[in-house]
Amino acid sequence: MELALLFCVLAVVLGLATAAVYAYLVLRITIQGGDDSTPLLDVEGGDRADKSSKLIEISTAIDEGATAFLLAEYTFIGAFMVVFAIIIGVALPVESWATAIAFLWGAVTSIASGFIGMKIAVKANVRTAKQATRGWADSFNAAFHGGAVMGFALVSLGILNLIILVAIMNSWISDPVKRYEAIAGYGLGGSTIGLFGRVGGGIYTKAADVGADLVGKVEENIPEDDPRNPGVIADNVGDNVGDIAGMGADLFGSFAEATCAALVVSANSAELVKSANAMYFPILVSAVGMTVCVVTSVIPSFYPVNKEEDIEKQLKLQLTVSTVLNTPMVYAICKGFLPDKFTVESLAGVTSTDVFVCIACGLWSGLLIGFVTEYYTSHSYKPVREVSDSCTTGAATNIIYGLALGYLSAIIPVIALGVTAWASFHLANQYGVAMAALGMLSTLSVGLTIDGYGPISDNAGGIAEMAGLGADIRARTDALDAAGNTTAAIGKGFAIGSAALVSLALFSAFTVRAQINKADVSVLDPAVFSGLLIGAMLPYWFSALTMKSVGHAALEMVKEVRRQFNEIPGLREGTGKPDYKRCVEISTQASLKEMVPPGALVIITPLIVGYLFGKNALAGLLIGALVSGVQMAISSSNTGGAWDNAKKYIEKGNLGGKGSDCHKAAVIGDTVGDPLKDTSGPSLNILIKLMAILSLVFADFINKSGGVIKV
Numbered sequence: 256m257e258l259a260l261l262f263c264v265l266a267v268v269l270g271l272a273t274a275a276v277y278a279y280l281v282l283r284i285t286i287q288g289g290d291d292s293t294p295l296l297d298v299e300g301g302d303r304a305d306k307s308s309k310l311i312e313i314s315t316a317i318d319e320g321a322t323a324f325l326l327a328e329y330t331f332i333g334a335f336m337v338v339f340a341i342i343i344g345v346a347l348p349v350e351s352w353a354t355a356i357a358f359l360w361g362a363v364t365s366i367a368s369g370f371i372g373m374k375i376a377v378k379a380n381v382r383t384a385k386q387a388t389r390g391w392a393d394s395f396n397a398a399f400h401g402g403a404v405m406g407f408a409l410v411s412l413g414i415l416n417l418i419i420l421v422a423i424m425n426s427w428i429s430d431p432v433k434r435y436e437a438i439a440g441y442g443l444g445g446s447t448i449g450l451f452g453r454v455g456g457g458i459y460t461k462a463a464d465v466g467a468d469l470v471g472k473v474e475e476n477i478p479e480d481d482p483r484n485p486g487v488i489a490d491n492v493g494d495n496v497g498d499i500a501g502m503g504a505d506l507f508g509s510f511a512e513a514t515c516a517a518l519v520v521s522a523n524s525a526e527l528v529k530s531a532n533a534m535y536f537p538i539l540v541s542a543v544g545m546t547v548c549v550v551t552s553v554i555p556s557f558y559p560v561n562k563e564e565d566i567e568k569q570l571k572l573q574l575t576v577s578t579v580l581n582t583p584m585v586y587a588i589c590k591g592f593l594p595d596k597f598t599v600e601s602l603a604g605v606t607s608t609d610v611f612v613c614i615a616c617g618l619w620s621g622l623l624i625g626f627v628t629e630y631y632t633s634h635s636y637k638p639v640r641e642v643s644d645s646c647t648t649g650a651a652t653n654i655i656y657g658l659a660l661g662y663l664s665a666i667i668p669v670i671a672l673g674v675t676a677w678a679s680f681h682l683a684n685q686y687g688v689a690m691a692a693l694g695m696l697s698t699l700s701v702g703l704t705i706d707g708y709g710p711i712s713d714n715a716g717g718i719a720e721m722a723g724l725g726a727d728i729r730a731r732t733d734a735l736d737a738a739g740n741t742t743a744a745i746g747k748g749f750a751i752g753s754a755a756l757v758s759l760a761l762f763s764a765f766t767v768r769a770q771i772n773k774a775d776v777s778v779l780d781p782a783v784f785s786g787l788l789i790g791a792m793l794p795y796w797f798s799a800l801t802m803k804s805v806g807h808a809a810l811e812m813v814k815e816v817r818r819q820f821n822e823i824p825g826l827r828e829g830t831g832k833p834d835y836k837r838c839v840e841i842s843t844q845a846s847l848k849e850m851v852p853p854g855a856l857v858i859i860t861p862l863i864v865g866y867l868f869g870k871n872a873l874a875g876l877l878i879g880a881l882v883s884g885v886q887m888a889i890s891s892s893n894t895g896g897a898w899d900n901a902k903k904y905i906e907k908g909n910l911g912g913k914g915s916d917c918h919k920a921a922v923i924g925d926t927v928g929d930p931l932k933d934t935s936g937p938s939l940n941i942l943i944k945l946m947a948i949l950s951l952v953f954a955d956f957i958n959k960s961g962g963v964i965k966v
Contacts, residue, residue: 257535258532259532259538259588260418262539263418266411267411269545270407270408270410270545271407271408273552274403274404274407277403277404277407278375278400278404280400284385284397286307286314286381286382306722306723309721309722314381316488317491318374318377318378321373323839324459324839324843324846325373325496327843328455328846331451332366335451336447339447340355343952347953350433350434350436350437353427353437353440356423357437357440358443358444360420361416361441361445361448362448364444364507365444365449365507365511366504368405368409368412368504368507369504370500371408371409372707373495373496373499373500376402376405376707378401379397379398379400379404380711381714383398383401383711384716384719387715387728387731387735388724391563391565391566392560394732395735396555398739399555399708402703402707402709403700403707404707405503405704406701406707407552407704409506409703410541410699410703413507413510414541414542416441417514420438421438421538432522432523435515435519436519436955438518439515439951439952440952442513442514442761443948445504445507445510445512446508446509446941446945449506449508449941449944449945450858450938453502453937454804454934455847455850456498456500456846457497457938458801458805458845458849458934459489459497459808459843459845460490460498461493461497461929461930461933462812462842463489463490463492463493463838464493464929464933465805465809465812466486466809466812467816468922468925468926470484470486470813471487473919473923475820478720479720480720480721481720482721483833484833485816485819485820486812486815487721488835488839489812489838489842490717491714492842493842494713498707498713499710499711501937502937505937505940506696506699506750508944508945509696509750509753509754509944512761512944512948513537513696513753513756514541514693516685516689516692516761516951517686517689517690517692518537519764519768520685520689520764521537523767524597524598524599524600526596526598530592533594533597540694541693541696543584544584544696544697544700545699545700548577548699548700548701548704549700551573552573554569554572554576555569558572566735567635570738571626573704574626575622578618578622582618585611585614585615585694589608589611590608593607593610594607599683599685599686600685600767605686609682609683610686610687610690612678613682613683613688613694614693616674616678617692617695617697617756618694618695618698620672620675620691620695620752621749621753623667623671624672624752628744628748628893628896629744629745631660631661631896631897632741632896632897632900633900634900634901638664638897639660639901642656643905643909644910646924647910647920649916650920653898653921653924654923657894657897657927658890658894661892661931664893665886665889665890668752668889671752672755672756676688676755679756684763685760685764685767688759689763691760692756692757695749695753696753703746705745706742706745708739708742709736710743711739712736715735715736716729716732733907737903744932747888747892747932747936747937748892750937750940751885751939751940753940754940755940758877758944762881762947765947765951766874768951768955769955771870775870776871782875783872785875786871786873786876786879787878788879789864789875789876789879790883791880791882792883793856793876793879793883793884793946794887794943797935797942798891800856801930801934801935802931802934804845804850805849805929808846811841819833819834853938861873861876861946861949862953862957865957866957866961868961868962868963870954870958873950873957876946880942880943884943885940887939888939888940890936891931891935891936892932892936892937894928894932895929895930896928896932898921898925899932901921901924902922902925905918905921906918
């Protein structure tokens with residue numbers, strides 16, 4: 256066994272073992288019964304058994320709702336995957352059925368990863384609420400460990416299944432170029448699941464959230480997550496299917512696509528393809544990064560969270576330490592597993608040090624994007640507090656300030672991505688860009704951990720409110736949630752930034768496979784320029800579809816919540832019981848129906864453009880979508896995150912506190928921002944990635960059959 260492969264296998268074992276340990280730490284927290292260290296402590300009103308029973312009842316309802324939605328979604332997606340795999344097998348001219356198998360392999364891995372993350376999240380959220388009765392450290396650790404299970408399980412499964420797939424293809428296809436082009440189907444499968452997971456989950460969660468907020472907080476003037484609100488369970492279910500399963504599928508797709516792009520480019524290098532260690536190197540980068548993240552994840556055990564101010568510091572420490580520790584590790588594997596010099600495409604003399612610089616650029620630009628995102632979305636800093644202050648003059652000024660914040664927040668990340676792309680391409684051509692993408696994703700385990708922490712904390716606050724654990728406990732979970740909103744925004748920035756580099760790497764691999772030269776993609780070519788304009792328009796079309804989908808689904812939810820308040824006796828007074836299940840059903844049905852048009856737009860457009868107008872027009876389309884989509888995704892996600900935390904800053908007692916006119920204006924901004932930050936914004940990064948990987952997989956078909964209409 257090659258040394259690089261052995262290291263990857265050992266890292267997978269370590270990652271799965273780490274996920275199992277953190278799952279055990281979460282599940283051993285008992286909700287009811289046990290010794291003196293486990294029952295609920297310091298809760299207001301009622302006895303402990305009553306509070307414990309409510310916690311279990313609420314958690315079970317959330318678990319059942321999330322599981323039902325994912326099973327319904329995966330049933331629909333499963334049928335689509337089989338049909339699309341057959342299309343791949345029939346349409347592609349080279350090693351088509353191998354690509355189809357890789358496609359299904361990646362899809363199943365993505366589904367499994369998302370489902371595991373969701374199941375542990377619904378166990379962790381109720382335990383986080385319970386641990387909030389004990390103190391800051393216990394509640395933080397419960398949420399953090401829940402996120403860590405998804406982080407390490409997803410990356411471990413992704414690496415393991417890719418290793419198995421490479422072994423299968425090694426025995427099936429002798430030509431290394433054709434072999435790794437077939438393996439690119441793995442990334443396509445993962446990204447396709449990510450598309451439907453992000454869009455479907457995002458529509459679900461925001462339809463429930465907007466519907467519950469508009470009637471509950473605005474019309475009925477009841478607190479957020481009040482158990483009288485019929486939409487509150489659906490809202491909490493949505494956090495798990497959108498921000499856990501959806502985000503997991505999204506970032507798995509990025510990992511798979513970046514790795515596949517690097518493998519395709521590697522297979523075209525005579526020096527790299529001769530060395531098995533060098534061919535496994537892209538996978539090794541992720542394996543080493545996960546090993547570093549295992550070390551980083553134990554920091555909260557030695558430096559616990561003892562007060563509210565420690566929460567964001569601890570989460571930032573995770574990102575910083577993992578980046579710092581990973582840098583020398585990456586240098587070591589570059590020197591140990593890559594040739595001293597090799598050729599990539601037309602660029603000769605690429606050194607292992609050049610590759611290290613590419614990976615380091617991606618790694619550190621990811622950290623920079625994370626910190627910039629935190630600055631623009633945390634209420635600890637000036638930008639969000641300015642948005643809060645703008646609420647004193649009404650919702651209109653709140654909207655204006657929030658939009659401006661989002662646009663400003665895109666400046667530094669886009670510059671960082673531009674510098675990284677330029678340096679990487681200059682040093683190692685297409686291979687360098689793929690390595691930069693893998694560098695940004697090398698700390699994916701920690702990125703997923705802190706991203707999963709957010710919705711778990713959000714759910715914990717809702718559960719604490721519904722179970723009546725008391726104002727002090729809700730204040731603690733709100734603090735965890737506020738930090739979680741920021742980490743969720745950091746995770747989305749991380750996903751968007753990596754998507755930009757992944758898409759560029761995939762585009763480069765597409766140009767290699769489709770035999771496109773630089774001269775072929777000049778903007779003076781009318782086909783390229785037309786494709787560029789249409790590609791730049793696609794993120795707007797896609798965002799319009801997803802936002803209208805949220806609006807349609809939310810409208811149904813609003814009608815149902817209003818109906819229940821009007822027709823169920825005693826619901827406003829708290830003596831009647833709402834029909835939570837009906838709201839869950841509405842969100843499920845609406846999201847499955849509404850996710851089809853955006854998904855079809857992403858999948859069909861590059862195939863139609865490539866077939867009708869040729870590979871050059873498709874190249875313009877991909878670049879236009881990339882340039883437009885990245886900036887729109889960053890601004891949308893950060894605008895929504897800022898509005899959310901501006902509201903939470905007011906709810907802490909600032910500027911009049913809850914119930915004030917200022918708070919009502921903030922609630923409107925938060926409601927407008929919900930589909931931006933949790934549906935349209937995060938889904939845009941999948942649009943640019945999926946169109947690029949589709950073009951790569953179908954490159955031979957487009958190259959031979961495309962250009963029916965001459966432009």
